[in-house]
Amino acid sequence: MEYSDFLQLVLSRQSDRAYDKERPVEADKLERILEAGRMAPSACNAQPWKFVVITDPELALKIGKAAAGLGMNKFAKDAPVHILVVEESANITSLLGGKVKDKHFPLIDVGIAAAHITLAAESEGLGSCMLGWFDEKEMKRLAGIPASKRVLLDITIGYPVKEKRKKMRKPKEKVVSYNRY
Structure with a gap:
């Protein structure tokens, strides 16, 4: 892949907040997305993550309600x-x-792993959104995650139903400098 292809992927990825709930995500696409996350770099190759993948429609709805439980x-x-x-x-x-x-x-x-997952989803024609605001206790209960663990993110994946938006980012001069702060 050329750099311009990767940059195009980065430019097209967005946080999608509307999905076609009738269209399931194909297993082969999901496996490639998960492999991208699994292969992400980590400090000292620690790989300090576990991906609990919710695909059962009934459970996905309950998990989604736990994500929406705090009004967001x-x-x-x-x-x-x-x-x-x-x-x-x-x-x-x-x-x-x-x-x-x-x-x-x-x-x-x-x-880093989450970024790999969302970029891989985009490359598969899927939308994604990283959520950090959710009812963690309820999610743990629903997914059988031990109480001692931390659920850091819920990454939603699905076929987006809305068009791409224009990216709003700070100007380059505000976030990039060379050789000095």
């Missing part, structure tokens, strides 16, 4: 797939490095 993300109940990203323990090298550098590397790593 009402669209989530229409998403045919939810990928719950659970933080797992980092390896000792990543944990020690994090202590020394005062950084929690698993949060960074999960963000």
Whole structure:
């Protein structure tokens, strides 16, 4: 793939907030999306994540309602797939490095994996949206995730029903500098 193709993919990816609830996501597409997340880089190759994939329509509706339970993300109940990203323990090298550098590397790593997942979804002709605002306790209960774990993200996946929007981003001069702050 050429760089221009990748940049086009990045430019076309958006947070989709409306899905065709009648159209399921094909298993082969979902597998490629999950593989993209699994292959994401992580500090010291710790891979501190588990992807709990919700595809059962009844459960997806309940998970979507848990995402919408706090008055936000009402669209989530229409998403045919939810990928719950659970933080797992980092390896000792990543944990020690994090202590020394005062950084929690698993949060960074999960963000990278989530970006891979959403870009892979876009490349498969699917929409996605990363949600961090949801009823975590209810999601854990519904998906059988141990209470001691953290669900960091719910990534909704499905066929979008709305057109692409124009991306709103800060001007380049505000976010990019060379050789000095």
